[in-house]
Amino acid sequence: MISVLEFLARLAVWLFLAPLLPGIINKVKAWVAGRRGPPVLQLYYDLARLWRKGVVLSMLTSPGFIAGPAIAWVAVLAAALLLPLGPLGTSLSFRGDVILLIYLLALARFCTAWAALETGSAFEGMGAAREVSYAVLAEAAVITAVLTLSMQSGSVSLSAMLTPSAGPGAVLLAVGLFAVLLAENCRVPFDDPNTHLELTMIHEVMVLDHSGPPFAAVLHGAAMKLLLFSVLLVQAVLPVGELSVAAASGAMIGGVLLVTVAVGLTESLTARVAFRRVPLLLTTAFLLCVFALLIAWKGGAA
Amino acid sequence: MNPGVLLAAAGAAILISILGAFRAPRGWLATLLAGALAAAGAATWILTTGSAWEWRSAFLLGGQAVHLRLDGVSALFLALLAVVGGAAGAYSREYWADAAHSCSAPRGRAWWSALLLFIGLVLLSSNGLHFLIAWELFAVSAFFLITLDARRREVRAAGWLYLAASHTGTLALFAFFSLLATRTGNWDLGPMRNHTELAPLFWLALFGFGVKAGMFPLHIWLPSAHANAPSHVSAILSGVAIKMGIYGIVRFSGWMPVPDGAGWLVAGVGVVSAVLGVAFALGQHDLKRLLAYHSVENIGIILMGVGFALVAAEHGYPAWGALALAGGLLHVWNHGLFKALLFLGAGSVLHATGTREMSRLGGLWRAMPWTASLFALGAAAISGLPPLNGFVSEWLVYLGLFDAVNQPGAAVVGAIPAIVLLAVTGALALACFVKVCGVVFLGAPRSHDAEHAHECGGWMRGAMLVLAAGCVAIGLAPFVFWLAVHAAVAAWRGIWADAPMPESLATLGFVHMGLAASGVAGAAWLWWRAHRHGWARGLTWDCGYAAPTARMQYTAGSFAGIITEWFSWILLPERHEHRPTEEFPQHAEFEEHTPETVLERVIEPVARLVMWASGMARRLQHGRTHAYILYLILGLIAVAVMAVSWSR
Known part of the structure; x- marks a missing residue:
């Protein structure tokens, strides 16, 4: 009974807190630009409105156009549920769950790109191509970060890997993972979520043809993915599992807020890089993770 | 029922199916499926009980007693053979039907059964000589399946390339098995991990089986053969035939000592x-x-x-x-x-x-x-x-x-x-x-x-x-x-x-x-939610363009463009482009082709060199008798000089 309640609480955190993050980012951006900006809860209003709306489909799309966002959403939620939530711990932990998490995100990517190609639009094809291509480098960085954590803790399960801090390479790992977070969630400097020019977008251009409830699933999934990467980053760097419940909760909430504000600041203070430089940036993130790994291997473990 | 009975039944069914291939396509399929089922049963038996089945007979084949064995390793591959062979065989009934391919369809059925039989024999035989015979027959039946549609030039070319590559591998296996037989004194195969002196032979096996498995850079035959074979043949080639290379590597690295560092390689x-x-x-x-x-x-x-x-x-x-x-x-x-x-x-x-x-x-x-x-x-x-x-x-x-x-x-x-x-x-x-x-x-x-x-x-x-x-x-x-x-x-x-x-x-x-x-539940829910008032259908949003056409879609080449650019150092793509120039461009085109780098940049130049050298050597033979007499005299002098100089 307790475990069911706990699971529901965890589910609630992911489902109901996730849309808060884009709102905070937008507030930060507005604050830097000296505007008032949309309310923090704007995404909640948008989701509620989209959920009630009807749907317009392209004449070319198959049922996969609806199934794609649904499965992608389920995959992101499942990946999120595998992740321990600081003092709440995790409801399911097993050896190798971290690999499942990475591949669940890949499943979400497959479904999103599939749905994008449904429409036969050149722009959405372009976005899908960019998404799956840059993901190759992002995945290399993520698996290297995971290797670092695994080496640090001597384990292949998330709850054990995320309990201690990332050791002496923590700063490198934090910067590398932050870059991956920006790339995977299509934020500046990799992508601009606010742009209105289809030619220059990655993620937003893939969902141009979605509308109504499927679009709500896409937006909510994206918000959950952002929260997932923030939680992962905070727990990878801070020794959340070794703190008391209160301190851990504070560290978690503070850390996630810090990451969110940092995303907003990055977005306000830097410009999107040219597409041909995106691989360079991602390679840098990968190399940062490699250095963290080398420190964990040669320095930390000894 | 034990595995032996099931295997005998499978073998018999496949043999009968070869007979039925020409006259009774339905009978062919029925016996083929029955054989596959029996083989799958035998494999399941071995895999679930974890035992091994062994059968030595007094019957001599090529001077060697027949020795069959089915253990965990071979049963794993046998099960795959049965499933893919049966399913793709059923597929071919419609895909390569008599109506469309009146000449090659019966041939295809017969070779299909033969292929399954010989792969099965490779898996079962526990004697080096018989392994080689079955291996060769398996390679040849695959060749005839690849070239079922031999009227097309590229099919014949793919078939020949396959045959040449396959025999290069088989040559290494000939060396491997005969050296093994000379070192151990007999052709019998089985665990011999205490003979550490046999370890270097593993390199021969790795090359021979690696060609069949299609590991890089020995994969040169694989793309064209898989692409040009009929699809059910591609399925079994890729699903099972190349796995036989893996089988060989796993089998002999399990039975034989392996040189240090082989695992790394x-x-x-x-x-x-x-x-x-x-x-x-x-x-x-x-x-x-x-x-x-x-x-x-x-x-x-x-x-x-x-x-x-x-x-x-x-x-x-x-x-x-x-x-x-x-x-x-x-x-x-x-x-x-x-x-x-x-x-x-x-x-x-x-x-x-x-x-x-x-x-x-x-x-x-x-x-x-x-x-x-x-x-x-x-x-x-x-x-x-x-x-x-x-x-x-x-x-x-x-x-x-x-x-x-x-x-x-x-x-x-x-x-x-x-x-x-x-x-x-x-x-x-x-x-x-x-x-x-x-x-x-x-x-x-x-x-x-x-x-x-x-x-x-x-x-x-x-x-x-x-x-x-x-x-x-x-x-x-x-x-x-x-x-x-x-x-x-x-x-x-x-x-x-x-x-x-x-x-x-x-x-x-x-x-x-x-x-x-x-x-499934999420998709169904979203479907229901989106469809509750029905949906409107409209044009795809193309940046406000009102008449998008199919030609405006992203192509395969442009989709993969970002990544193929990263790998262009090995892919070496060949591009022909004609950019539009004037205000009213008359003609523009773009063409890109990714060659098989290893084959076209390494093997073919070497092959051309060999061909050129042999062409040069052929000039010596022109049919003029007086020149031949000159060769004889020159040869005699050379032999004489050698004899004189060595005798000192």
Whole structure:
């Protein structure tokens, strides 16, 4: 009974807190630009409105156009549920769950790109191509970060890997993972979520043809993915599992807020890089993770 | 009933089916399926009980007594042979029907049965001579299957290339088995791990079997043979025939001592094959050629598992070695299932549209919903996505490699890059299969042929359904199939037999079931929610453009462009472009072709050199008698000079 309640609480955190993050980012951006900006809860209003709306489909799309966002959403939620939530711990932990998490995100990517190609639009094809291509480098960085954590803790399960801090390479790992977070969630400097020019977008251009409830699933999934990467980053760097419940909760909430504000600041203070430089940036993130790994291997473990 | 009876029944059924191939196609299929069922039964028996079946007969063949054996390793491959051979055989009933191929269809059926029989014999024979005979017959029957449609030039060329490459490998195997026989004194095969002096022979076996497996850079024959063979033949070539190379490597690395460092080489070749296989696949425009390169990739993943198992065996780490080997061997099954499914799907597309060029396809889901959804399932499985089977085997390999990293030892240095590159391979494969599915099945039809496609019939659909069911079953209940893989691991190294099933494998299975159920439920819910007031249909949003056409869609080449640019150092794409110039451009074109680098840049120049040298040598023979007399005199003088100078 307790475990069911706990699971529901965890589910609630992911489902109901996730849309808060884009709102905070937008507030930060507005604050830097000296505007008032949309309310923090704007995404909640948008989701509620989209959920009630009807749907317009392209004449070319198959049922996969609806199934794609649904499965992608389920995959992101499942990946999120595998992740321990600081003092709440995790409801399911097993050896190798971290690999499942990475591949669940890949499943979400497959479904999103599939749905994008449904429409036969050149722009959405372009976005899908960019998404799956840059993901190759992002995945290399993520698996290297995971290797670092695994080496640090001597384990292949998330709850054990995320309990201690990332050791002496923590700063490198934090910067590398932050870059991956920006790339995977299509934020500046990799992508601009606010742009209105289809030619220059990655993620937003893939969902141009979605509308109504499927679009709500896409937006909510994206918000959950952002929260997932923030939680992962905070727990990878801070020794959340070794703190008391209160301190851990504070560290978690503070850390996630810090990451969110940092995303907003990055977005306000830097410009999107040219597409041909995106691989360079991602390679840098990968190399940062490699250095963290080398420190964990040669320095930390000894 | 014991395995022997079942195997005898299988053999008899396949022999009868060869007779029925010409006159009674229905009888052929019935006996073939019966034989496959019996063989699958025998394999299941061995794999579930973990025992081995052995039969020595007094009957002499080529001066050697017949000695058959079925143990965990060979039963694993036999089960795959039975499933893929049966399913693709049923598929061929419609795909290569008598009505369309009155001449080659009966021949194709006979060679099909022969191929299954000889692969089966390779798996069973426990005598070097008989192994070689069966191996050669298997290679030859595959040749005749590849060249069923011998009227087309490129089919004949692909067939010859296959035959040449295959025999290069067989030559190495001849050397391997005869040296083995001279060193041990007889042709009998079996565990001989205490004869450490035999270790260097493993290199010969690795080369010979590696050519068949299509590991990089010995894969040169594979793309054209897979692309030009009839699709059911491509399915068994990729699903089973190249796995026989893996069988050879696993079999003889299990029975024989292995030289130090061989594991590293196998694992290294595996990593290279995996990454470059998928890179070459991304550059392809031909649907079946693309799938063929993915075979190179997946062989790479299998070899990574096997290679690290060898490293573990050398350095004494049974725990993670068994995991890596189990992952590799399970991937043999998985790749056999989903690659056969994908080739059969590609065959349905070819059957319906008459083209393998992806740039001429598109929007096929409307006409071929079954093929499209089954192909999509296969694509998700080969990209290693949960909850399907491809993920389970890659997960086991990952687990083995992570454990290798977490135990101090020599393997850490190799396991780290292997893990990173395995992840990169997965992401690249995903990119490639998103491209294939999108370009072939989604969007708008790019040609008249694609617009007037039709769904395949019951036999073809049924065969694909069986293979797809296999992919789903292994994905959702991996713990059931662990038993089989464990039997193979135990047969490979007896002392690894007590490696327990990773407890998390069962958890993974349950998570997969939950994921599948919630995925279906989520899709249904969203469908219901979106459809509750019906939906409006409109044009695709194309930046406000009012009349988008099919030609404006993203093509396969542009989709893969970013990644193929990264790999252009090895892909060496050939581009011909004519840019539009004036204000009213008259003519513009762009063409890109990715050559088979190893074949066209390495093997062919060398072959041309050899041909040139032999052409030069042929000038000596021109039919003029007086010149021949001169040769004789010169030869005599040379011999005399040699004799005189040596006698001093």
